[in-house]
Structure formats: structure tokens, C-alpha cells
Amino acid sequence: MLAVIIKSWPRAKTEPRDGVKTEGTKVCNWHKYRRLRAFFLLKNLSFKTPGAACGPFFPLLYSIHDSREGEYFRTDKSYLTGKGAERMKRKIAAVLCCLAMTMSMLAGCGNAGDSGTDSAKETEQKEDTSSKADAAEEPQEETGGKDEVTIGFSNDADSWDPCTGFGYTGSPLYSSLVKVNGDDKLENDLATEYHVSEDALTWTFKVRDDVVFSNKEPLKASDVAFTFNTTKEKATYMDLTMLESCTAKDDTTVEFKLNKPCVTFIYTIAQIGIVPEKSYSDKFGLSAEETIGSGPYKLTQWDKGQQFIMEANENYYGEQPAIKKAVFLIQEEDARFVSAKAGDVDIALTSATIATNEIEGMHVEEVESVDNRGITLPTVPDEGKTTEDGYKIGNNITSDVNVRKALAYGIDREKIITEALNGFAKPAYTECDGMPWWNEETVIDTDVDHAKQLLDEAGWKDEDGDGIREKDGTKLAFNLMYFAGDSMRQAVAMSVANQAKENMGFDITVEGVSADDTVKRMFSEPMIMGWGSDSPMTSYMLYHSSNAGKTDFYNPEFYTSEKTDEYLDQAMNSINIEDSYQWWQKAQWDGETGTSMRGEAPWAFYVNMSHLYYVKDGLDIGKQRIHAHGAAWPLVANLAEWTWN
Secondary structure (H helix, E strand, C coil), rough: CHHHHHHHHHHHHCCCCCCCCCCCCCCCCCHHHHHHHHHHHHCCCCCCCCHHHCCHHHHHHHHCCCCCCCCCCCCCCCCCCCCHHHHHHHHHHHHHHHHHHHHHHCCCCCCCCCCCCCHHHHHHHHCCCHHHHHHHHHHCCCCCCCCEEEECCCCCCEEECCCCCCCCCCCCCCCCEEEEECCCEEEEEEEEEEEECCCCCEEEECCCCCCCCCCCCCHHHHHHHHHHHHHHHHHCCCCCCCEEEEEEEEHHHEEEECCCCCCCHHHHHHHHCCCCCCCCCCCCCCCCCCCCCCCCCCEEEEEEEEEEEEEECCCCCCCCCCCCCCEEEECHHHHHHHHHCCCCCEEEECCCCCCCCCCCEEEEEEEEEEEEEEEEEECCCCCCCCCCCCEECCCCCCCCHHHHHHHHCCCCCHHHHHHHHHCCCCCCCCCCCCCCCCCCCCCCCCCCHHHHHHHHHCCCCCCCCCCCCEEEEECCEEEEEECCCCCHHHHHHHHEEEEHHHCCEEEEEEEEEHHHHHHCCCCCCCEEEEECCCHHHHHHHHCCCHHHHCCCCCCCCCCCCCCHHHHHHHHCCCCCHHHHHHHHHHHHCCCCCCCCCCCCCCCEEEEECEEEEEECCCCEECCCECCCCCHHHHHHHCCCCCEEC
């Protein structure tokens, strides 16, 4: 096996990475780690295929970057002698051990469609003593004084352009007028102060005069105006329909004119990083060279689909970060686990299905989020109506508010967390649990008896003794959709379906569907969905009647309520965000009704997912704000605060 592997290295037909001096040697293209997933799942792997070492075996043999010595695995003979040879021997020994474990896993694998979780668990359970001995021989690196991190990441960027939506959850590449800190409070960033007119239509910001972009060009109010006007013009991810105009009054003053009051505009401002007008073009954000910001870091390398590298911006106006260089490796979940276990990354995104596996020298960081999972419940009956696109509207089961509330009260959230998520979640009650505008009175206890009573009062009873309730000849039954391929949502859906049948007499069929099918069916069938935002604008989009039936996933339930609209409009018309909190809270529950499960329950919320990361001991990732939907970019929004202890 060893001879085959070594012989295959020179056959690698790859190009050297940008910035790596190879001195005539060939550097393996590490992006072939993607084959690792297939390697774990395929049963009939040919080990003697020429070039296999840079195929399926490659991720196990090749370290992207040896943080101890700053070298890359090479194929020249000098690297296989002396000190390099000793390191290589240890790597090869570990590889052979891993291969042996992998084959044993494949022999016992009965389903080629496994997600990779079982592989990770088996790897943890079947450590080879020889690899432990090798690890013991090699001196362990001291963490003190380090200024670099390598991150097993899940997301690449299509573009690094904030004007098309990049960095809306925070990015170390860009500064914004205001930002959300680790206490989930708004604070000034580029802005020194701002005020809002009495009619809430004019917002005026004073901008710092000591800021330059990473290309050393000064940042002025005109750059702010250009950024927002360009973002509005592009009309991609960021919603700026409320913005009439943005004008630089002088070098340090910028004025926003709105066409309607919008108190959440301050959060929109926090989501948009400022770009330089003079350097902006159609190519902006499409390469490292064309990515220019004023944040604590700058993008220095981007191998699309493989890795990107950020380095400290020496021209940053704030305190210089302790981490001078961050290497992001774009990896799938099982590859991130293998990299973490091999010690090749300092932090790796993981999931509830894998995070129970221990990795020596690392611990699991569990970050609180509003990344929730719940069920959308169509609130109108099926009356033969369709959307403008011809999609069916309404459901005669879930249009009954007592059915919706029964699905809220009769499901044990802690059981879902244990069964489906290995304990890595918290119960969810609204779309904004824990945020400043959340109404704590929306919390409900599991109460199966109350749920049964609600169904009884609504006329849903098991008349034929088959365990399923019915009413007027209609069974208490519906399909519950989830995005096909999302194992987490599937697990939540299965737990809900099982509990609903056992506790209350529902007959729920869980069904994985494509995104295209979801758009066609979500107006008439319940769906496992998730939201999570650091802006109360999400609440407005989810429940205001003006958004009912839109194809953007916000209000497929066709929920409408004059009272809710009144509260949401009051919130949006507030002069400042703090004044608006009371109205968001009333919309959720005013003591009699509301959008929450105590009220009209267009959603049944169940869990807030914990965002999970394997973190090397000694690495401090700072005070993380409550994470929005998506576990990747919120993590590194505060990269400038990370330190090695």
C-alpha cells in the first residue's frame, strides 16, 4: 500500500497555489478532499488505482498548511529525507491506521446513503494504538504566542460584494455605520453619532474622519452614500425598498431619506459593509484583489471552492487583532471532522449528529442562536383558491386554530432535543427568543392534557378506535414536508410526527421534498422551516398581512390579523428601536391574542439549534452574539476579538 501511495504522488497534475514557492516541485491540489465523502461511503473502492494518493487518500495525507513549520507536502526527494522523512513517516503511519479503520467501517456499512455520521463515530471509537504512539513521539505545539488560525469552514462566497448581500450577518472584511456587539446591542462603528427626524423619514449620520480602506484610500461619507445607492440599485439580497435616497452632505455627514417610517432600518444599516466608490466596478468582490474594505481584515487569497485567507488589515482604524492570519478551508461536514481529528484545523464547524464525538485537544463550543425549527401551519381553509402562480391555498385541518395550538402544547420540545439533536438545542417559542424585542410571556409548557382538550372541544375525536382522531368523516391527518437531504429537519419532523400520534391522535406523514416542490405546496401543507435573524424585521415579514402568500417563504400560511398589523405598524413607525420593542412584544402576545403559540399560532415553534464548533484548547473565540440562521459567517463576525491563550 505504501509503495503505491508514494509512487502516485508525482502523478498529481496540479498547479501550485498562489503565493507558494514550490522550487520546481509539484504541490498536490487539496481540493480533492471532496472525494473523502465518497471514500467513506463507497464499498467497492479500488486501492491500486494510479494517483489514488491525490484522490480519495489525499485529504488524509496532505496538510494544507503545517502551522508548526509553514511547509507544504512536496514530492521532491529532499523532502523525503532527514527531518521531512520523519514527519512523513508519522503521517503515513496515521494514514494507514485511518485506512484500516475505514475499511472496517465500510465492511459493516449496510446503506450507501449514510450521511457520514456513523463514519465519524466509528473513527472515534476505533483508534489505533500505533497512531497514539506516533502522536506521543511528536512534540506538541504550545499555543502561547500563536497569531494564526485554520478554520474548517462550510461556506464559500459567490462574491465578496456587500452591495449584493455578502456579510449581512457580519464580516471582518468590512466596516458598517453601526454594528451588533457580543451583548446583542447596537453600537457605533464608522458612525460617531446619528439622529432621526420626528417624522422618522430622515436619518442623519456623522462619519469618522480617520478611516482608510485596505488600499489606503480615505473613507468618506460619499462612499457610504455610494454603497447604499448601489445596493438599492442592484436590488439583490438586501431590502432597501424603504430608502428614497442617500446623500453625502459633506465628507463626514450622510443623510438617508426614507419613503416610509422603518425603525428596523438601523439593523439594515448594520448589515451593509461600506465599499470604496473609486475602486468599485463590476468585478468588485470577484477576486481577492478586487475586494477592498475597511474592516480589521483584508482578503489576501481566494481559491474558489477550496480556501480563502484573511490577514490583518494594517490600515484598520481600530485596535489591531491578535489573530494576524486566518485560513478558511471549504470542507464538507465529515471532512471537517477528519481535519479536526488530525489536528489540521484549529476550529471546525460541526453538527449535533457528530459533536458527541470527543477529539483530544479540542472541545465543543455551543453558541446560542435564534436559528429555529418549527412548523408552518396554513391558517385558511381550502376553498379552491390558488396563488397568482396557480398553487393551491389552504388546509382544512390546520385552519382550525385549536389544531394549531394542540401541535404547540402537545409536543415535548425537550424530547425533540434529545431524540433528534443529541441535546444540542434549546426549546423555541417564537421567531426571536432571547432578543431584546422578545416577549417572555410567549413561553409555554408541554401540556398534553390541554392539547387533547382543545381537540375535543373542536370536535376532533377518535370515533372508530383506530387511534386517529376524525371530524365529520375527515381524519386528523396531513403531510409534513421538509427539505430533502436535510437530516436535521427530517429528524425533527419525525419526532414531531411520532409525538403527535402517540400523544394526541394525529396521523402525520413526513415527506422530503425538493425546493421547487416546496414553493408549489407550502401554501396548503405544513412545512418544517427555520428562521433566525438579528433584526425584528423578520417578525414584520412573517406576520404582516401585506406579506401573506408571497413566494419568499415568509408567510405561506396566509396569516392575517388586523390587531397584529396594528402592532407591527406601530413598531415600524417608532422613532427609535428601543421604543419599538413594546409593539413587537404586543404583536407576539398582548394578553389575549397574538402571533405566538398562546395566540393564533400560525407557527408551531419547537427548537433553537445550537451552533456547534470543535475548538482547539487554548483558542478563545470571544463573546459570540446570538447567532442568526447559518452557522458559518456569524462565527467569524468577531474574528478580531479571537485570541490564543
